Amino acid sequence: xxxxxxxxxxxxxxxxxxxxxxxxxxxxxxxxxxxxxxxxxxxxxxxxxxxxxxxxxxxxxxxxxxxxxxxxxxxxxxxxxxxxxxxxxxxxxxxxxxxxxxxxxxxxxxxxxxxxxxxxxxxxxxxxxxxxxxxxxxxxxxxxxxxxxxxxxxxxxxxxxxxxxxxxxxxxxxxxxxxxxxxxxxxxxxxxxxxxxxxxxxxxxxxxxxxxxxxxxxxxxxxxxxxxxxxxxxxxxxxxxxxxxxxxxxxxxxxxxxxxxxxxxxxxxxxxxxxxxxxxxxxxxxxxxxxxxxxxxxxxxxxxxxxxxxxxxxxxxxxxxxxxxxxxxxxxxxxxxxxxxxxxxxxxxxxxxxxxxxxxxxxxx
Amino acid sequence: xxxxxxxxxxxxxxxxxxxxxxxxxxxxxxxxxxxxxxxxxxxxxxxxxxxxxxxxxxxxxxxxxxxxxxxxxxxxxxxxxxxxxxxxxxxxxxxxxxxxxxxxxxxxxxxxxxxxxxxxxxxxxxxxxxxxxxxxxxxxxxxxxxxxxxxxxxxxxxxxxxxxxxxxxxxxxxxxxxxxxxxxxxxxxxxxxxxxxxxxxxxxxxxxxxxxxxxxxxxxxxxxxxxxxxxxxxxxxxxxxxxxxxxxxxxxxxxxxxxxxxxxxxxxxxxxxxxxxxxxxxxxxxxxxxxxxxxxxxxxxxxxxxxxxxxxxxxxxxxxxxxxxxxxxxxxxxxxxxxxxxxxxxxxxxxxxxxxxxxxxxxxx
Numbered sequence: 238x239x240x241x242x243x244x245x246x247x248x249x250x251x252x253x254x255x256x257x258x259x260x261x262x263x264x265x266x267x268x269x270x271x272x273x274x275x276x277x278x279x280x281x282x283x284x285x286x287x288x289x290x291x292x293x294x295x296x297x298x299x300x301x302x303x304x305x306x307x308x309x310x311x312x313x314x315x316x317x318x319x320x321x322x323x324x325x326x327x328x329x330x331x332x333x334x335x336x337x338x339x340x341x342x343x344x345x346x347x348x349x350x351x352x353x354x355x356x357x358x359x360x361x362x363x364x365x366x367x368x369x370x371x372x373x374x375x376x377x378x379x380x381x382x383x384x385x386x387x388x389x390x391x392x393x394x395x396x397x398x399x400x401x402x403x404x405x406x407x408x409x410x411x412x413x414x415x416x417x418x419x420x421x422x423x424x425x426x427x428x429x430x431x432x433x434x435x436x437x438x439x440x441x442x443x444x445x446x447x448x449x450x451x452x453x454x455x456x457x458x459x460x461x462x463x464x465x466x467x468x469x470x471x472x473x474x475x476x477x478x479x480x481x482x483x484x485x486x487x488x489x490x491x492x493x494x495x496x497x498x499x500x501x502x503x504x505x506x507x508x509x510x511x512x513x514x515x516x517x518x519x520x521x522x523x524x525x526x527x528x529x530x531x532x533x534x535x536x537x538x539x540x541x542x543x544x545x546x547x548x549x550x551x552x553x554x555x556x557x558x559x560x561x562x563x564x565x566x567x568x569x570x571x572x573x574x575x576x577x578x579x580x581x582x583x584x585x586x587x588x589x590x591x592x593x594x595x596x597x598x599x600x601x602x
Numbered sequence: 603x604x605x606x607x608x609x610x611x612x613x614x615x616x617x618x619x620x621x622x623x624x625x626x627x628x629x630x631x632x633x634x635x636x637x638x639x640x641x642x643x644x645x646x647x648x649x650x651x652x653x654x655x656x657x658x659x660x661x662x663x664x665x666x667x668x669x670x671x672x673x674x675x676x677x678x679x680x681x682x683x684x685x686x687x688x689x690x691x692x693x694x695x696x697x698x699x700x701x702x703x704x705x706x707x708x709x710x711x712x713x714x715x716x717x718x719x720x721x722x723x724x725x726x727x728x729x730x731x732x733x734x735x736x737x738x739x740x741x742x743x744x745x746x747x748x749x750x751x752x753x754x755x756x757x758x759x760x761x762x763x764x765x766x767x768x769x770x771x772x773x774x775x776x777x778x779x780x781x782x783x784x785x786x787x788x789x790x791x792x793x794x795x796x797x798x799x800x801x802x803x804x805x806x807x808x809x810x811x812x813x814x815x816x817x818x819x820x821x822x823x824x825x826x827x828x829x830x831x832x833x834x835x836x837x838x839x840x841x842x843x844x845x846x847x848x849x850x851x852x853x854x855x856x857x858x859x860x861x862x863x864x865x866x867x868x869x870x871x872x873x874x875x876x877x878x879x880x881x882x883x884x885x886x887x888x889x890x891x892x893x894x895x896x897x898x899x900x901x902x903x904x905x906x907x908x909x910x911x912x913x914x915x916x917x918x919x920x921x922x923x924x925x926x927x928x929x930x931x932x933x934x935x936x937x938x939x940x941x942x943x944x945x946x947x948x949x950x951x952x953x954x955x956x957x958x959x960x961x962x963x964x965x966x967x
Contacts, residue, residue: 323765327692395771398763400688406760410782414762417778 238288238358240280241349246271251453252446253337253345255467255545256562258534260493260517261341261368262300263547271346274353281349282358284334286440289360289431293333296324296428297364298351299344301372301389301411302421303493303516316390316423317351323388323396324425336360336434338375338426340442341368342547347423362438364427366565367534370492370516372411373404374577376567377427380437387411387426391418416491439565445470453543463543464558467536473562474595476521476528477510478502478540481555486548492516497537497551499559510559512537514548519582521559529561530584532568532577533591536560561591603653603723605645606714611636616818617811618710620832620910621927623899625858625882626706626733627665628912636711639718646714647723649699651805654725654796658698661689661793662729663716664709666737666754666776667786668858668881681755681788682716688753688761689790701725701799703740703791705807706733707912712788727803729792731930732899735857735881737776738769739942741932742792745802752776752791756783781856804930810835818908828908829923832901838927839960841886841893842875843867843905846920851913857881862902862916864924875924877902879913884947886924894926895949897933897942898956901925926956 241249246268254264275281289295298317321332334357335348345363352359364375372384384407389397397414401407407426415422429437448470456463467473479499486495494515501508510528513520518535521528529535537546540556567573569590575581578588606614611633619629640646654660663682686697699722700713710728717724729740737749749772754762762779766772772791780787794802813835821828832838844864851860859880866873875893878885883900886893894900902911905921932938934955940946943953 327763393771394767395775396765397775398692398765400761400763402759406758410760410762410779413778413782414775417775 239283241283242280243272243275245447246275248447248450248454249443250342250346250450251544252449253340254342254547255449255536256340256446256534257342257368257547258517258536259514259548260370261339262343264342267343267346270350274350278353281353283443284358284360286360286362286435286438289334289434291430291432293431294330294428295334295336295360295431295434296332296425297338298335298348298425299338300347300421300423302415303488303491316392317347318354319396320388320390320423320425321355323398324386324428327386327398328428332357334358334360337363339363339365339368340446345446360434361441361443362434363442364438366439366442368517369577372408372426376439377437378404378576379567379572382427382429382433382437384426386428387424389414389422389424391422412491420491456543464538467543467560471562473560474591475558476561477505477559479505479510479557481551481553481557484551493548499557515582520579520584528594529591530579530586530588531582532564532573534562534564536562561595563591604648606648607645608637608640610812611640613812613815613819614808615707615711615815616909617814618705619707619912620814620901621705621811621899622707622733623882623901624879624913625735626704627708629707632708632711635715639715643718646718648808649723649725651725651727651800651803654699654799656795656797658796659695659793660699660701660725660796660799661686661697661790662703663700663713663790664703665712665786665788667780668853668856681757682712683719684761685753685755685788685790686720688763689751689793692751692763693793697722699723699725702728704728704730704733705811710811725799726806726808727799728807729803731804731807733882734942737773737791741804742802743769743941744932744937747792747794747798747802749791751793752789754779754787754789756787777856785856821908829903832908832925836927838925839956840923841926842870842924844870844875844922846916846918846922849916858913864922880947885944885949893959894956895944895951895953896947897929897938899927899929901927926960928956
């Protein structure tokens, strides 16, 4: 067990936003919520997965909806509490600990804030090792763990409890409720045992986020390039460098969808990178080369500071470095690729691991 | 306490469809479900409201969605059982009895079928005294009784439990879930005490439905006009007689909406009646006269048999008599008219009681 204080929160927020690959919610709001919770209730207890008893009842918490809406609709903290209490009542069990469902500026931080409020520990694990836009896109799903019973709570006090036959139905119904409730809501989801969590989760994700955040923070005083530090920790690759020239973003069917265009600088002069996203970045390509594709991670970093930039924060003229990071091996199985590979999102292409694309590059037909 | 057998079910189904004012679901499916439940589990126990203890826990059951879809998607009976069990679990109380939310071919019968299956009594009461398209349009709402906690269950096995801050939110979220679930679902709704039910419900509605159905059935052998019998029991008025010449019906935002046109015959020759509906009939008017408007009831009857015709069953060429029936006095309060008068449905007109419109008639501006 470790205690997380303010510095750890600051670092985790940065690393989580980076692994959020453009989505996962606004890191500023998430950080403020966690910092305020620490201020009020003291440091947050972080457990490694191995410290959770096999029969403990654990539940993930976070927010779903379009990040474009989440920015406008900061959660009060009260919703998550209501969501947990409703789930405990329905299942007749007390929650032992919570954990993030994904890496992301908001969704890595909300469980921390909630845990502080409720006096619960947080487990250092998540279900993605990155962020994805839909509820079934978790390693738990690959292992047949049900997303429901799940609870959705909005800031007005409306509570919706779903008990669905599979996780695709959970996503479908929860998404339509989210849209009705204004486009962004809190959830308590994937109730499971400690043993499930151990077997199916992605371990030590908060630790990795903290390392990423710390290395970016310390790069300047250590006189090193923050981008190189990030690549070292994540085993990632530089894909592109350039200036943002076009952002096309709309909120539809409950998601933020769109395209960002980045004009190449230095080695990349004369090329234009296009990033397609649905909450998270999904594809990075130039006119004739494919550079990185989901489920591998595509992160856009500020060229100078190395800080990650979410799709909502991406602005014309920003100088960026685009980084590709290999996803967790659980996503490279056939069910993993079926669940969140390019075909699921409607792109007619095969998944090719980023390390094969980088270097030689693969020509687009 | 009375026991309802097959003949009573047949009669109630007809009367309920008539008070369903074109909506309330398909009477044939509802009747078959109730008859089959009797076949399997024996007669249904019907309690008058006065026989329900003040502190008993009672819950309404039925189906929501577009009648156009309900016809295609007959409920299995299993869903309602699941919905009740989920609600009992969440509220930690056992259901003492169920009751219909509205009068209608399907929604008056489903609680009977469910009650037989679960061995529960049905209470002779509803929340409308007719049918209306939205969940908050009940006399319970006028008295501040909450629709939630409520449960929605579909035929696949998905269960959604809502606990909303008010009944308009219940309607809004439940409607979007209904659409996602294919356009028609079962619900368990308006959990309340026996005392609430006594104070806010519309009493003896099943008894009235049975009287209407019986009088239509016996009219032929008694050699009387079934339409006149209906007018006597309901204190209604003949509004129009004619032949259906046009039906314009579409299923949108989870409702069946449209217009029916009826060309006048006999006394009404040369006039055309227009009926506008959203699941239920809302307005009956000719080119220059307003004849009846919600919350008063507009029923379309077969001119020969007196049997009610729902909007889905209305066919070109059908010979009909259109009847206007004064609604329950609870609907004629200012909150009642605000809740389901013409303005709520987007018609720019005042509510005028049918007995004022009939006879002198009110010219349309």
